[in-house]
Amino acid sequence: xxxxxxxxxxxxxxxxxxxxxxxxTRNKESCNDIIQAVFIKLWNQxxxxxxxxxxxxWLYTVTRNAxxxxxxxxxxxxxxRVKYLHETPVYETEPAETRAVWDMxxxxxxxxxxxxxxxxxxxxxxxxxxxVLEIKETAVRVSAFRALEKLREKxxxxxxxxxx
Amino acid sequence: xxxxxxxxxxxxxxxAFALYSQHSEVRDHIESCEPCSRHVQEVRILRDVLQNIxxxxxxxxxxxxxxxxxxxxxxxxxxxxxxxxxxxxKNPFLISMGLILFVVFCxxxxxxxL
Numbered sequence: 001x002x003x004x005x006x007x008x009x010x011x012x013x014x015x016x017x018x019x020x021x022x023x024x025t026r027n028k029e030s031c032n033d034i035i036q037a038v039f040i041k042l043w044n045q046x047x048x049x050x051x052x053x054x055x056x057x058w059l060y061t062v063t064r065n066a067x068x069x070x071x072x073x074x075x076x077x078x079x080x081r082v083k084y085l086h087e088t089p090v091y092e093t094e095p096a097e098t099r100a101v102w103d104m105x106x107x108x109x110x111x112x113x114x115x116x117x118x119x120x121x122x123x124x125x126x127x128x129x130x131x132v133l134e135i136k137e138t139a140v141r142v143s144a145f146r147a148l149e150k151l152r153e154k155x156x157x158x159x160x161x162x163x164x
Numbered sequence: 165x166x167x168x169x170x171x172x173x174x175x176x177x178x179x180a181f182a183l184y185s186q187h188s189e190v191r192d193h194i195e196s197c198e199p200c201s202r203h204v205q206e207v208r209i210l211r212d213v214l215q216n217i218x219x220x221x222x223x224x225x226x227x228x229x230x231x232x233x234x235x236x237x238x239x240x241x242x243x244x245x246x247x248x249x250x251x252x253x254k255n256p257f258l259i260s261m262g263l264i265l266f267v268v269f270c271x272x273x274x275x276x277x278l
Binding site: 145 | 176179203206210211213214218220221222223229230231233234
């Protein structure tokens, strides 16, 4: 891959992927490492993508896998995650209502957060998300609805009033 | 109408209506049912919130760090031809060429000169 092509792809996707990684890990430092790993993989790839959609889906898949590797690299994943996130809150400076939403999102699994991000922020269809996450489309749809329902139930009246 | 109010649609149906305006048959029900109307409203608020969480900027130094790390890990072939006196011994292409020249020189020396 030549430098110009790399720069084009970087300019187009780095922000989306960075925010996707942030959505999953909630930690800026780890996001830098994750995005670096993703783009190094891209750099080393000899494959050429004929369609932007194909490349974008591949990048999201690699980013998600890199996030999972990042979590896995710490042996006790769940214990680490809770401890780590509490030690390094990224959104300390965010308004209270945004923080409330982040705290709610934190209660969801990585898969559910991935689905919500890809659907509501990246604008992916359930079919496309199924390709990225390598699961069935019906599973994506069910997970999305359940995740939304979980968020809806967790959201107290006060939170609704503050964010609406 | 009362019958409609009593038979609340499934939560999934309400969510689908809130997000995509699917299942338009529940529209009438929602107009007359306060809990279902609230459900739809809450799902829409959540959707808007998820869509509008502000994005973070990518650190400006990240691009250079990536290119530097990528080159270190896997230098592009063209770079092997660049001759640098200070680091010639780290260049596998120059080392290979030097070895070949050395072997050829030795062959010529031993066969034709001696």
